[in-house]
Amino acid sequence: MSTSEKTMTPYLGKLAKVHDLAAEIKLLRVELLNGGGEAFANFQPGQFAFISAFGLGEAPFGIANAAQRGPYIEFAIARLGSVTTGLHELGEGDVVGVRGPLGNCFPMDEFKGKNLLVLGGGIGGAPLRPVIQHVLDQRGDYGRLTILWAARHPSLLVFTDEYDEWRGAPNTELFLTVDNPDETWNHDVGLITQLLEKVAPSPENAIAVTCGPPVMIYHTTRMLEKMGFAPEASYVTLEARMHCGLGKCGRCNLGEKLICVDGPVFNMQAVGNLLETYL
Numbered sequence: 001m002s003t004s005e006k007t008m009t010p011y012l013g014k015l016a017k018v019h020d021l022a023a024e025i026k027l028l029r030v031e032l033l034n035g036g037g038e039a040f041a042n043f044q045p046g047q048f049a050f051i052s053a054f055g056l057g058e059a060p061f062g063i064a065n066a067a068q069r070g071p072y073i074e075f076a077i078a079r080l081g082s083v084t085t086g087l088h089e090l091g092e093g094d095v096v097g098v099r100g101p102l103g104n105c106f107p108m109d110e111f112k113g114k115n116l117l118v119l120g121g122g123i124g125g126a127p128l129r130p131v132i133q134h135v136l137d138q139r140g141d142y143g144r145l146t147i148l149w150a151a152r153h154p155s156l157l158v159f160t161d162e163y164d165e166w167r168g169a170p171n172t173e174l175f176l177t178v179d180n181p182d183e184t185w186n187h188d189v190g191l192i193t194q195l196l197e198k199v200a201p202s203p204e205n206a207i208a209v210t211c212g213p214p215v216m217i218y219h220t221t222r223m224l225e226k227m228g229f230a231p232e233a234s235y236v237t238l239e240a241r242m243h244c245g246l247g248k249c250g251r252c253n254l255g256e257k258l259i260c261v262d263g264p265v266f267n268m269q270a271v272g273n274l275l276e277t278y279l
């Protein structure tokens with residue numbers, strides 16, 4: 001069986017943990033069955049997988065944990081349409097289909113020795129959590145870790161129960177902002193670009209990784225460039241509607257690139273001039 005035939009066939013996965021992460025966003029922890037554990041043994045930060053809700057279909061999601069935190073894979077899933085609603089209705093012990101791991105990954109080895117700036121907007125923070133976990137688990141290999149984390153409202157912030165772990169790690173700082181605060185909010189208010197301007201991280205020996213809604217990625221990466229982050233020091237993860245996830249159907253194109261196989265992680269040098277069409 002070729003690799004692509006293999007990856008069209010989903011493994012089965014049992015939901016080992018399901019819990020509310022934020023409003024209309026659930027964390028699904030999947031334990032892989034029937035050989036899936038082997039296929040997913042060495043997945044890398046930035047990769048994604050298709051999850052199927054039986055009878056409804058499948059949809060792609062960024063893998064939200066680092067492999068060393070396993071043996072399981074986690075997904076943060078926002079309820080949007082039929083597949084994600086079906087997945088939200090499942091509970092612990094239920095079985096889903098899992099196809100992957102797919103796509104490329106962040107070059108974590110090349111990031112070693114660099115300061116890392118992680119910019120996550122809303123559910124877009126999910127594929128950046130493996131980057132954060134990877135750095136925290138191999139803290140000595142990386143320089144300063146600065147996390148800028150944003151959402152429209154405090155109830156939409158993901159992984160809130162891990163912020164203390166992030167803040168408490170050596171040489172690590174976390175900055176939070178929301179567009180619309182509630183009465184309990186005591187962090188920044190405004191767009192992530194405003195927070196970026198305020199924090200003003202140095203581009204020296206630094207790499208920026210950004211994920212979030214297209215408009216956030218567009219404006220954040222433009223601002224990073226103005227702040228001195230060269231395109232080759234800036235990475236993004238992108239999304240598109242997908243069918244095959246294997247570079248076969250052409251559904252996920254961005255210019256001549258296919259997000260499912262050339263991405264979802266891109267260096268800004270490769271896609272900077274395409275981001276206007278991504279909006």
Ligand SMILES: Cc1cc2nc3c(=O)[nH]c(=O)nc-3n(C[C@H](O)[C@H](O)[C@H](O)COP(=O)(O)OP(=O)(O)OC[C@H]3O[C@@H](n4cnc5c(N)ncnc54)[C@H](O)[C@@H]3O)c2cc1C
Pocket residue numbers: 048059060061062063075076077078079080081082083084085123126127238239240241242264
């Ligand atoms: C590489 C990749 C990683 C992703 N990671 C995550 C993740 O970690 N967590 C998560 O919650 N979602 C993620 N998504 C998006 C997820 O795939 C969609 O939300 C899902 O396909 C919606 O399926 P559905 O059947 O529930 O909704 P549908 O019935 O297919 O769509 C419902 C509505 O949402 C719109 N929609 C669907 N998909 C998208 C999209 N990608 N962008 C904008 N609008 C869309 C549709 O146009 C429609 O209006 C990712 C997508 C890709 C390609």
Ligand code: FES
Pocket residue numbers: 241242243244245246247248249250251252253258259260261
């Ligand atoms: S989803 Fe088919 S080529 Fe990318």
